[in-house]
Structures are given as C-alpha cells and as structure tokens.
Amino acid sequence: xxxxxxxxxxxxxxxxxxxxxxxxxxxxxxxxxxxxxxxxxxxxxxxxxxxxxxxxxxxxxxxxxxxxxxxxxxxxxxxxxxxxxxxxxxxxxxxxxxxxxxxxxxxxxxxxxxxxxxxxxxxxxxxxxxxxxxxxxxxxxxxxxxxxxxxxxxxxxxxxxxxxxxxxxxxxxxxxxxxxxxxxxxxxxxxxxxxxxxxxxxxxxxxxxxxxxxxxxxxxxxxxxxxxxxxxxxxxxxxxxxxxxxxxxxxxxxxxxxxxxxxxxxxxxxxxxxxxxxxxxxxxxxxxxxxxxxx
Numbered sequence: 001x002x003x004x005x006x007x008x009x010x011x012x013x014x015x016x017x018x019x020x021x022x023x024x025x026x027x028x029x030x031x032x033x034x035x036x037x038x039x040x041x042x043x044x045x046x047x048x049x050x051x052x053x054x055x056x057x058x059x060x061x062x063x064x065x066x067x068x069x070x071x072x073x074x075x076x077x078x079x080x081x082x083x084x085x086x087x088x089x090x091x092x093x094x095x096x097x098x099x100x101x102x103x104x105x106x107x108x109x110x111x112x113x114x115x116x117x118x119x120x121x122x123x124x125x126x127x128x129x130x131x132x133x134x135x136x137x138x139x140x141x142x143x144x145x146x147x148x149x150x151x152x153x154x155x156x157x158x159x160x161x162x163x164x165x166x167x168x169x170x171x172x173x174x175x176x177x178x179x180x181x182x183x184x185x186x187x188x189x190x191x192x193x194x195x196x197x198x199x200x201x202x203x204x205x206x207x208x209x210x211x212x213x214x215x216x217x218x219x220x221x222x223x224x225x226x227x228x229x230x231x232x233x234x235x236x237x238x239x240x241x242x243x244x245x246x247x248x249x250x251x252x253x254x255x256x257x258x259x260x261x262x263x264x265x266x267x268x269x270x271x272x273x274x275x276x277x278x279x280x281x282x283x284x285x286x287x288x289x290x291x292x293x294x295x
Contacts, residue, residue, distance in 0.1 A: 027071040034064040046179055058172075061186040062164040065193045066091075066157035073153050073202070076273075079280040080146045086136060087154050093132030094155020094201070095162045101128035102159075118239025122231040129159050129201045130208070134217075137209075142217075144283075146276035148209025149202045149269075156201030157193070164189035195262040196237060199269050200230035206272045210279070229268070236261045 041057035044050075074087055102125045110120050133148075133155045140147065168185045175181035207226035212218045236243060240257045 027068055027075055030071050031064065031068040034060065034068070038064060042179070042183055054172075058168050058182065058186065059165055061183070062168055062189065063161045065190040066161040066164075066198065069194050069198050070150075070154045070157050073150050073273075077146055077150055078277050079284060080144060080150070082144075082147045082150055086139070087150060090133055090136045090151040090154040091158035091161075093135050093158070094129055094151075095132070095158025095160075097131045097135070098125070098129040098155065098159040099162045099166075101131055115239065115242045118242065119231065119235030121238055122234030125159070125197075126200060126204060126227060126231045126234055129156050129197065130205055132158070133201075133205050133208075137217075142209050142212055143214050144276075145206045145210040145272065145279050149206035149272055149276055151209075152202035152205025153198045155205065156197035156199070159201070160189075160193045160197040163197075164193065195258075195265065196234070199265045200234055203265070203268050203272055204230050206276060210276075230265075233261055233265050 038057065038061045041053065041060055045053055045057050070087065070091060074082075074084070105124045105128065106121065109124060110117060130152070133151050136151060142148065164186065167189060168182050171185040172178065172182045204223075204226050208217065208223050211220055211223050237258060240254045240261070243257075
C-alpha cells in the first residue's frame with residue numbers, strides 16, 4: 001500500500017527530529033570520550049612517572065569541560081549558520097587574547113582593597129574575554145544574537161581552559177610535584193567551569209551582537225548594562241567571603257551565595273538563548289538571510 005504525501009511528510013519530519021535529537025546528544029560523546037582519555041592519562045602518569053606526558057594530561061583535563069560546554073551550545077544553534085572553524089577560532093582567540101590581556105591589565109588597575117578587588121577583576125576579565133570575539137566578528141555581519149551567544153561561550157571557555165591549566169600547573173609546583181593536588185584542582189575547576197566564564201561571556205556577547213548592526217558595533221546602555229551585570233556576577237563569585245562579611249547572618253554562607261550567583265547566571269543565559277531562538281524565527285519569516293561568518 002502506497003503512502004500518501006501527508007504520511008511521507010510526517011515520516012520525514014520524524015526522521016529529521018530523531019536525527020536532530022541524536023546530534024544534540026553528541027556533546028555527551030565528546031565528554032565521555034575525553035573523560036576516559038583523561039582518566040587513562042592520569043593512571044599512565046601515576047604508573048610511569050613520565051613527566052613528558054604531564055602537560056598533555058593537564059591540558060586534556062582542563063580543556064575537557066570547556067570544549068564540551070561549547071559543543072553543547074553549538075549543537076543547539078537552531079537556524080544559525082555559524083560554522084565550526086569560526087567557533088574554534090573564538091575559543092582560541094578568546095582564550096589567548098583574554099588571558100594575556102587580563103594578565104597585563106590586572107597588575108596596573110587592581111587595588112589592594114579586599115572588597116573592591118574581586119569586582120575589579122570581574123570588570124577587567126569580562127572586558128578581556130570579548131577581545132577575541134571582536135577579532136573574529138570582523139569576518140561576520142554580527143547581528144545575530146545566537147551567533148553572539150555561541151561565540152561568547154567559546155571565547156569565555158577558551159579563557160577558562162587556559163586559566164585552569166595555569167592553576168593546575170601552579171598547584172603542581174607549590175605542592176612539590178603532587179599529582180593528587182593537580183588532579184584535585186583540575187576536577188574542581190572543571191566542575192565550576194560552566195558556571196563562570198563561558199556563561200558570563202555568552203550573556204555579554206549575545207547582547208552586543210543583538211544591539212549591533214551589520215559591519216558595525218553599537219555600544220548602548222543595554223550593552224553597558226549587560227557588561228556591568230556579568231562583571232558583578234564575576235565579582236560576587238570571586239569575592240563572596242568579603243561581601244558576605246558585611247552581612248553577618250548565620251543563615252547565609254559562601255556555598256549558598258555561590259549557588260545563587262550560579263543560578264542567576266544560568267537564568268540570564270537561558271533568557272538570552274530563548275530570545276535568540278525567537279529572533280532567528282522572526283528573521284526567517286521576514287526573509288532576512290542568515291549570513292555565514294567565516295568567508
């Protein structure tokens with residue numbers, strides 16, 4: 001019995017939906033495969049004491065969660081034509097330029113006041129992390145909020161990966177070559193990585209792209225507001241002990257404060273993502289083409 005055109009369309013839609021669902025889960029394969037290699041590398045390093053593989057193991061551990069985070073959002077780019085090379089370059093430039101810029105600016109502008117210090121770090125690092133995206137965006141028409149969100153996540157996570165690698169190396173030196181200390185720092189930084197840099201930069205860059213026109217960037221009160229918001233979240237995350245010392249309430253502690261900061265960041269990112277999807281649909285309905293960044 002032959003199928004009607006309506007039944008054929010229904011079958012095609014189901015197949016597309018199933019394939020799309022499988023693609024959205026491929027980030028999990030990235031994580032599990034990388035985690036297996038990291039565990040294998042740690043055991044190999046502990047068994048052989050071969051210092052030549054130490055940098056490989058440390059970088060694998062500290063890049064695993066950031067890359068998985070970027071893959072998660074990239075596979076949910078919806079109607080965006082943002083390609084993988086552009087996203088990878090944002091990860092590279094965002095991390096490298098961000099770390100170097102922050103390392104240069106912080107000794108110049110940071111004060112020694114314990115309360116202000118963390119917020120000053122937030123202002124500097126949230127500025128430094130968007131430099132790589134600005135470099136990449138010269139090849140884009142950068143007026144798609146979804147593209148900004150993904151490139152921002154990539155830039156922030158590139159920064160987080162390099163920063164965590166530095167923390168792990170410092171822990172290794174300060175502990176006299178303790179592998180357990182290095183692994184502990186890597187695990188802690190890996191768990192908190194999605195809460196911080198990638199989320200904050202994704203929020204900021206998505207707003208920058210949304211407010212900008214093709215070929216030019218617009219800095220208005222919404223962009224400034226987004227920048228100050230993510231800088232405050234960054235400062236609160238780093239400086240909660242000092243901030244909470246102003247309000248000596250027994251029911252408030254650092255852990256609960258960090259949970260609230262993390263929840264606020266994820267909520268704002270979710271709002272930006274839902275808005276970005278809505279704007280993509282509106283662009284398609286209006287016949288506005290979705291440009292390819294890397295030409």
